[in-house]
């Protein structure tokens with residue numbers, strides 16, 4: 001018997017493979033929820049479940065039998081109501097019947113709270129306050145009294161403000177997933193040191209170490225180091241030019257003196273120094289080179305800047321550390337990472353932070369999480385070393401760079417979440433997990449849902465732009481995807497119209513994917529769910545005009561397909577948003593007229609302006625939350 005779990009995340013190619021293996025009447029059971037299909041961007045086909053009975057017929061040749069697991073054993077009533085409300089359009093448009101989930105017998109009432117703040121800072125503050133008021137660590141055997149909590153983010157760039165706000169309230173925080181791990185301070189330092197050791201052009205990585213607590217260079221010393229790099233570059237250029245012009249009579253040389261590179265850089269006292277053009281030397285040497293070739297103590301650079309004695313001593317020690325790391329490339333990757341950790345003194349630092357936190361009764365530095373971050377990174381390193389074809393430092397750093405840059409692809413949970421820490425996690429990485437208290441952040445139009453919204457509704461370019469998307473006509477599940485019938489258009493006007501129609505359909509497709517993501521996020525909560533957004537968010541163009549609710553007629557249609565039962569009307573929670581900031585309110589830090597809209601396309605009913613927070617249901621029984 002073969003059990004295929006999370007079948008909604010299966011791609012067309014995987015279905016073909018599985019069907020080649022097992023579709024000959026072999027007993028196969030697939031379990032999945034099309035409303036939780038959140039990997040469409042990497043080829044998963046939400047309609048795969050609908051095709052399963054036909055593809056995997058039983059031994060008698062009949063389509064596979066379908067059964068329903070419609071009881072939610074996790075979510076309390078209010079949480080489930082809200083999740084069902086968000087999923088209602090998905091159910092009505094789905095090719096496979098998906099009954100709304102019902103609460104378990106004797107399930108709790110639960111609560112759903114929505115808050116819409118003026119700014120991002122206020123939003124994360126509200127989230128942190130909400131979590132701090134409910135989260136409790138386990139006490140005694142078996143973690144009695146424990147209330148688990150997590151903050152779910154649509155994108156990793158939301159992690160830092162959330163984590164900062166949680167830590168400010170003394171909460172232990174665990175950032176889940178590789179992407180999150182790479183943003184923890186300890187791991188950032190280790191990676192920066194390795195990058196500086198591996199690649200002399202990574203002045204940016206070295207700057208992180210130089211300005212961190214260990215080296216702590218001030219602006220004047222940083223400037224002096226940059227001047228040293230410039231001097232080295234000039235000396236390089238001079239040497240190159242010198243070689244080049246030995247037979248060129250037009251190039252003038254001048255004796256060393258005021259304005260010349262340091263003598264030790266230019267071939268010794270008395271050596272002629274060619275005149276070079278300033279623009280030629282820019283960026284030829286980085287501060288990594290300068291660190292490797294420090295001037296003598298107290299010796300000024302050509303522009304007169306000089307490293308302080310303390311800075312010179314610390315930089316000399318750091319240069320020795322980098323040289324040592326470079327000379328240890330014969331070590332295995334995990335050993336090299338361990339060396340970098342010790343070279344930075346992180347092993348001692350995290351231990352001290354843990355002990356100070358325990359003694360003070362509040363979180364100092366990374367509290368007791370620093371060691372866990374470093375251990376998790378050691379696991380990642382070991383995993384890479386054992387699986388990669390070329391487990392070199394360069395390959396590892398390139399892979400980490402891709403993990404940082406990719407918003408979703410590599411963001412997998414690395415280990416079981418710590419039950420006594422508040423998790424900060426992307427929604428994709430939260431799939432399959434559950435907590436007593438869940439806060440979903442960034443629920444502002446353009447952030448979550450992340451689709452662009454035009455005057456006619458959500459729009460998306462689908463496969464038309466960007467090389468990362470396979471053209472829909474080439475996909476095996478193209479029948480389930482928006483079509484662009486280019487060949488059927490008679491003229492450019494028709495083609496233009498067809499493009500517009502395609503972009504709207506692709507926008508709807510995108511909204512459906514975001515809606516499934518919201519459904520996944522909301523169903524992670526057992527008892528308490530907070531939905532949070534903000535009118536004004538950071539970023540270059542943070543403002544959008546608020547849109548009317550369910551503005552797209554196509555999406556607003558809740559008529560079920562012919563022959564299918566109408567979905568159960570959910571007992572919709574009423575959530576109100578605060579009134580849109582009036583013209584007298586200006587965006588903090590940047591004066592703009594417009595504002596961010598709440599995710600109205602997720603709701604059937606227009607919100608009524610009013611109080612910012614409404615408790616959906618009150619829990620009449622005593623609760624730990």
Ligand SMILES: Nc1ncnc2c1ncn2[C@@H]1O[C@H](COP(=O)(O)OP(=O)(O)OP(=O)(O)O)[C@@H](O)[C@H]1O
Nearest residue numbers: 033036069072073074075104431432433434523524
């Ligand atoms: N029959 C049951 N009785 C009591 N609790 C149950 C039962 N089945 C599942 N649960 C609990 O309900 C929760 C959800 O179960 P499970 O994780 O198996 O569901 P799921 O469908 O895989 O969830 P999802 O796909 O949404 O992550 C878990 O805490 C599990 O222990």
